[in-house]
Amino acid sequence: MTSIGTGYDLSASTYSPDGRIFQVEYASKAVENSGTAIGLKVKDGIVLAVEKIIHSKLLVPEANRRIQTIDRHIGLASSGLLADGRQIANRARSEAVSYKESWHEQITLKALADRVGMFAQAYTLYSSVRPFGCSTIIGGVDKSGPALYVVEPSGVAYGHFGAAIGKGRQLAKTELEKLKLAELSAREAVLEAARIIYLVHDDAKEKDFELEVSWVCDETNGMHVPVPKDLLEEASRKAKESLENFD
């Protein structure tokens, strides 16, 4: 890496001569090495799915969740350092609460992504802090319908139709592009999301993984909840089947 040894990568408050902030780029590396997370914005809602790598067989199943709830109608999937993802989620929760205190109305996804982006960006300005080593997909349904945003360590927050972060993002994005997202129902999207996670998971290199899927849609009454057990099992089963057919 060109940055190493130059001295320009020691602090987030220093630019390199060509205008880059290496600490932010290193933070992105933390995301690139982490399990994949994807988000789908579909006809009647959003679906979040995560490939949670199981580092040890001693871990309790379903512990260390990487999908968190921000408000009744908003979910957040993170990729990268899990603890940083929790910090972001906590901030997002306070933003949602403070918005509601001010306006007596649930926060919109756009406003939330903006605020979380500003929060992440503040950690790219000072030598005393390090940027967040995680990207987050924020998804939900607000008064103007389903919405999906990605907030990166640099603080940028872009809206997406489909989003993928983490190790398998390239392949996942290709798969997402093939889907007619605007015509899918959330229930169908759960199956697709599971299929993509199973597809991008590298059996040869990676350890076991746990599939985490959550959704916000008409079926959930606009609430962000994990998909029901039977649907998750069905999605996993079908995902595995499609992989076998694929091989």
Next chain:
Amino acid sequence: MDHFPTNWGRPRNELYDQYNTFPLHHRPANAQNAFADGVQRTQQPIVTGTSVLAIQYQDGIMMAADNLASYGSLARFKDIQRLQPVGTRTIVGASGDMSDFQYIQHILDELTTEEFTYGDGHDLGPAEVHEYLARVMYARRSKINPLWNALLVGGVENGKPFLAYVDLLGTTYSARSLATGYGAHIAIPLLRTAVDNASQLLTEEEARTLLTDCMRVLFYRDARSLDKYQIATVTSAGVSVSDQLKLDTKWDFAEGIRGYGSQTQ
């Protein structure tokens, strides 16, 4: 961002910055509230709701309140809901100051939302909501800044009915039939006769008839009441609040009354 560790608050022991090398006068003073001397506290209710009634019956809890919010003796708002579902198995009914009740609705929503975001499968039942409200009401009265309400909290937890009261003083109690305001004087005798003294629990229909009768008596006698009201139930199936109901009332007896007011013949 504040980059000066000494401003973050001090650790418990003196090991950190043991000799106070960081100049004391650089530490920011606690912010002063410019309005601290002139804060107004609730000294009396302004826009008020009247009685709330609630009873235990066969399937759980039934609660009733009318749709009026009065401004003194003026019937100011006639479309106000005073029964608020909280979570999946709790109902809160409010009498007293309606702006304080709106504040209570707000903090309850914040509380249940926070509980929901934990995503640990736990949520708040009626006993927890009542305990929380009792703490809030008592804390506020202890600051001599009360939330001017009398609240009833009803619900079903593990098949067991729960019904309790809490008011602006933080006073709490529980019984099979409860009422606030005028209801405590006018409806309670009727409710206790029908509920507490009965050998078995009321059916849903009997409970509904009883509460409707009590709402009617209250409407006849309480000048701050309305004939538009709602009834809520909490059963093991969940909470439901009825549409607005209208009381059947009869006033024709007044035709025959003579001898007071302007009508002397």
Next chain:
Amino acid sequence: MPDGSYAHPQQRQFNPYTENGGTILAIAGADFTVIAGDTRQSEGYSIQTRYAPKVFRLTDRAVLAVNGFAADGNMFVKTVKQRLEWYRHAHAKDMPLRAIARLIQTMLYARRFFPYYVYNILGGIEEDGSGAVYSFDPVGSYEREACRAAGAAQSLVQPFLDNQIYFRNQTPAPGTSHPTHLPLPDVLAIVIDSFTSATERHIEVGDGLEMYVVLAKGRSTQELASIRGAQELTPKEGGDRIFVIRRELKKD
């Protein structure tokens, strides 16, 4: 004024207190203590509920009765229980009765200028195995006594106890003397009579009666066997034991 206005500016202030009626009492025996209270909670002429306990078990040998402003009472009991739990965590044993008494005095006096409007009576067994009653005023003054009544019907019950427990205005038969401690059945009878009488004459007393009996370690439970519905609250034998006895009182 005739027009309905006021001659002087009126000042209204929120009153953070109320009275919730009821009566409590406790009597210490040689190796037992009885702590009792009625279960009615009222405000003015309204009965709020017919069952709101005023007597609370704190440890295996301490029972606290609280009377006055119910909200303060409940909060006070809650904080005392919390302090006792902290003590248990720190010292791996229950706080002794006299220490609880001093703790209560400290907690009450800490609120000297915004008092808990409650009268407390603490009863139980001391470390030497003797029955003890401590009574408090709302700001923490306290003393150990053989018996005490407090609350709405204090003025009815206390003179009766003075006569029956302390034998005031009673002259012993020639050549005999008054006993220093009464046996448990006599004490229970006096407690029940106190409450039935108070119920007759005081509108704020009635509905139900809860009597807690604390027995010193190793003491026979023989006398309780004949008492209807005595229910043990302590799980283990071989220590001090607590029983509760419930009775109906008139509800009018």
